[in-house]
Amino acid sequence: MAKALFLVASLLILGDVSFLHASFPPSIISDLAKIVMDNYCSPEKLAGMKEDIGEAHSNTEVLNMPDADELASILSEEVGTTVSDPRVKVSYEPNYVPAVPQQLPPLPPEQLVAVLQSSIKLDILEGNIGYLRIDHILGEHVAEKVGPLLLDLVWNKLLPTSALIFDLRYTGSGDISGIPYIVSYFTEAEPLIHIDSVYDRPSNTTTKLMSMPTLLGQRYGVIKPLILLISQNTKGVAEDVAYCLKNLKRATLVGEKTAGSSLKLDKIKVGDTDFYVTVPTAKSINPITGSSWEVTGVSPHVEVDAEDALTTAVKIVSLRAEVPAIVEESATLIANNYAFESIGIDVAEKLKETLANGEFNMVVSKEDLETKLTAELMKLSGDKSLKVGSTTQGLPPMDYTPEMYVELIKISFHTDVFENNIGYLRFDMFGDFEEVKPIAQIIVEHVWNKVLNTDALIIDLRNNLGGPTTAIAGFCSYFFDGGKEILLDKLYDRQSGTTIELLSLAELTGPRYGSKRSLIILTSGATSGAAEEFVYIMKKLGRAMIIGETTAGSSHPPTTFQVGESDVFLSIPTVHSDITAGPAWEGAGIAPHIPVPADAALDTAKGMLNKHLVGNQ
Structure with missing residues (x-):
């Protein structure tokens, strides 16, 4: 309550000053406050603000205010600090023209093919590793329109690959409806999975995003390795896709921590002025973590510079291709050599079951594999000495006097x-x-x-x-x-x-x-x-x-x-x-x-x- 009162009081003080020294209408501050209160995606941070506006109106302190741009800067700092959210910003833009959502124009097939090929990068790397880069995530409706072309040009070429590297390092835009569309290609058709929940503040509604039971084309499935490349330039809907697949334990994230932007940002005009307030009006609430990637960003499993992410991903995929043989051979060695024969045979069988259950599917390095293998062996045998060993050779003999x-x-x-x-x-x-x-x-x-x-x-x-x-x-x-x-x-x-x-x-x-x-x-x-x-x-x-x-x-x-x-x-x-x-x-x-x-x-x-x-x- 006190924090909200401080915000509104500060804004109204500035409003009085603006009215005295500039051509700003006296309602600008209350209009700004109302926009934030009605549209900000986390209303719990604004508790008591509405009730405190009346008290703040009585404040008549006068400050020397600069021009409109500086006022916008000060207002932006005040609001962003009070709600502890750097995404809330105030700007002064007399020439602002609202962006019109891009629509896919009605193009003949050959031109549509050219557009898709220019916006999507596809490659089949050595080792039958698929590589897919998209810089904008299409919404479900657009995807349905170009679906057959996407299947022919992209997806059907990736389906036979042994692993997929999905590059989101440069993906800064997208449509929320594309989230379940993408995630579903990497899950099973049944049972349906609660992928995400999106709370929309203006309508005060929460929409559950569920996996889709039917898709155009075949699913990639849940077994083959999936690596997502991310960077500090990965924003918005792409962050949500990465966060969902990470917490479903379906993908390994490689690269840099993402931007921590917003699922949906709206720029709203303040009254009849040329001031605008940018407000996150919707937020993601992951059903697994109960939290969101917004503001904080999505952390990778393997942190490397963005430019090194692809090389690192290829190494991870190559290692995972070797893992089944390594685990199978480990089981055979234990069954044939462990001191307690019956225990050795039992441990070997359970280790194979662990492999079949996908417990080694997410290893990201040789050290990670060794740690995981040692932990499994100790858990299955109860023997601290049955583990990944060292090849360090002893010191050479010395001639002592x-x-x-x-x-x-x-x-x-x-x-x-x-x-x-x-x-x-x-x-x-x-x-x-x-x-x-x-x-x-x-x-x-x-x-x-x-x-x-x-x-x-x-x-x-x-x-x-x-x-x-x-x-x-x-x-x-x-x-x-x-x-x-x-x-x-x-x-x-x-x-x-x-x-x-x-x-x-x-x-x-x-x-x-x-x-x-x-x-x-x-x-x-x-x-x-x-x-x-x-x-x-x-x-x-x-x-x-x-x-x-x-x-x-x-x-x-x-x-x-x-x-x-x-x-x-x-x-x-x-x-x-x-x-x-x-x-x-x-x-x-x-x-x-x-x-x-x-x-x-x-x-x-x-x-x-x-x-x-x-x-x-």
């Missing part, structure tokens, strides 16, 4: 001896057995010997992200007595179809910690892979107390597979721990004996061991 190895080990391992002779060992990655073997003696001297003679040991794996599992058997063996071979775990290798027994080692570098002294392992939600296998074994065999959080539930180190001839690579777990003894840790994680937040795990472990060791003295 003994001194360099010592410094590397100091960085990689952290040791301490706490009160009551409690040892502490932390490392955040498992190494490959063949790589660790040559430096095992150095690790024993600079790490292991520091905690070897403690009365209890805390192994901190809260930040251990895993690594190769080849050193697991050896590391476990340090915490059991020699002279007896222990079955640590059974590993099923899906690729070979064999089960491998993981046994403790008879010979180790350096002395064992043995089976008698207390051992606590700290875990967190980040504890992954090889670290989980170690925790799983030590918990299953009753050798360690686990304190902290449930582990990540990842997997044994996965194998990377190239998907067909593409540059997409899948990371597939191919090995799993024996599940005959209980639930697998892969995908589920390992629950601690004593669950506490990760940052409290060390203090909890020290407290338990201190109490135990002091009590045994």
